[in-house]
Amino acid sequence: MKRLALGVGLAAIAGAAAAYGLTAPTPVAAGRLAAIAALEGDAAAGETLFWAGGCASCHAAPGAKDEARLVLAGGVRLKSDFGTFVAPNISPDPQAGIGGWSIEQFANAMLAGVSPDGRHYYPAFPYGSYVRMTDRDIADLFAFLKTLPASDVASLPHEVGFPFNIRRALGGWKWLFFTDEPRVAPAGDEAQLGRGQYLVEGPGHCGECHTPRNPIGGFVTDAWLSGAQNPEGEGVIPNLTPGGKAIAGWSAADIAYYLESGFTPDFDSVGGSMVSVQKNMAELTSGDREAIAAYLKALPARGDGWK
The missing domain is CATH 1.10.760 (Cytochrome Bc1 Complex; Chain D, domain 2)
Incomplete structure (x- = not known):
């Protein structure tokens, strides 16, 4: 009986360890990060990615118009069945925004949904789509974002309750759904x-x-x-x-x-x-x-x- 209990206990520990490893954030491979960092970003080309990616739609202040759409102070609230997510400041401000980020940190966020402090981002940030972006486009977009006005408006916290506030569990979600494979195979030109x-x-x-x-x-x-x-x-x-x-x-x-x-x-x-x-x-x-x-x-x- 003691052996059985010990076996069950060891199996539970092994299972927990496997689950913990499975849900760990997985950053972009070091070789790819080095290749992206070696690129000289083209801000003019990055502007196309900025508009294609809809950055202003979420990261400009709610109701912003015209030139104010380029001030990425955040604040847009995205409601979902899992809580309300609040778009953060991604302006070049070094404290409130991403002005202190390296290109490697930006690439990890865009391509892997991993934050500079090594945590999973919620998929309300659509890295599940951005993962398909090329290295060149990542470098160009980062170069363009650095040309935009800085804002010192602090990002607001997400309003997400238990159990969805356990970010580590997003590793399991990624394991199930996060892929860079094409969604369809259209035929034509x-x-x-x-x-x-x-x-x-x-x-x-x-x-x-x-x-x-x-x-x-x-x-x-x-x-x-x-x-x-x-x-x-x-x-x-x-x-x-x-x-x-x-x-x-x-x-x-x-x-x-x-x-x-x-x-x-x-x-x-x-x-x-x-x-x-x-x-x-x-x-x-x-x-x-x-x-x-x-x-x-x-x-x-x-x-x-x-x-």
């Missing part, structure tokens, strides 16, 4: 679709809102971009595939024009949280908007993901 796929699945992180999630916050993988319940609690986020009603009847040119102007083919205008996204998309080149449109038209048709 390889160069244009490749660019569109990169923008939508990577820095544009469109799936973070437009794809339904399972009870623990992972994407429903066979429902990519098919729409989802609005985490704010009102209405739904539309289906972007050819199988939904939202844009199924739109041509690729219609989609590209909507992203540029904010007007639908029926001369309605963009609304809700998409207002900020459309403003970001308007800053891209026409070629990038056309690539996004081509990718969306090439998606497999799916029924509405919120049903």
